[in-house]
Amino acid sequence: MSGENVKVINIDAVEPEPHQHGDGFAAEFRQLGRPLGAEKLGYQVIDIPEGKKPFPLHFHHANEEMFFVLAGEGVLRDGAGERTLRAGDCIACPPGPGSEHQILGGAGGIRVLAVSTRIAPEIVEYPESDKIGVINVPNRPDGSWLRQFMPKSETRDYWDGES
Incomplete structure (x- = not known):
């Protein structure tokens, strides 16, 4: 055993x-x-200042997330409303609808440990802005990511543009 x-x-x-x-x-x-x-x-580790949000309200189709509050206070917004967060709280966000989430910094801000699976490709939905994000890991020769965000309501037929 080396432990390397x-x-x-x-x-x-x-x-x-x-x-x-x-x-x-x-x-x-x-x-x-x-x-x-x-x-x-x-x-x-994410440090969120008072009254700020690190990301829009969203949920993942492939990845599961967990947030653990290390310090401070904040608010969890989800599909059910708002809940107060404090140090020691643990939040589970399994993939799929019904797991919409967003964290807001409370008085003095909040520090959270965020843990996520790394499944790619990923689809993320943003219900308040009617967006879908399609994200893949850096797999292009130049190391760039495939990151596309589009309105969910503007879908195209599978055969559009094909002849």
């Missing part, structure tokens, strides 16, 4: 990746899975 595949990283050693969109979306993401060499799970 077991890795440890301290969150303080991971550079935060800030993301912001408009006035409502902002968060800092610290990717843990890739630096640790994870293969089948993705995990990251």
Whole structure:
């Protein structure tokens, strides 16, 4: 036994990746899975400021997500409404309709550990904006991802454009 595949990283050693969109979306993401060499799970720590959201309300068709509140307070928005979150709360979001979710930072913000399966390709639905996202892992020669977002209501027939 060598233990060569077991890795440890301290969150303080991971550079935060800030993301912001408009006035409502902002968060800092610290990717843990890739630096640790994870293969089948993705995990990251997300710091969400007070009154902000890291992502739109959504659900996944392929991937399952789990969020564990490490510190602070916030609000979970889901299909049933809103629920208060505090340190120690664990949120399960299995794939499929009925698992819509979004986290908002409460007073002083909230820090969560996010864990997800890494199944690709993935389809994500955004019910409030009538969008569908199709996402695949970096599989192109240039390392880019296939990431397409489109209105769900604007479907095309399978044979459109074919002769």
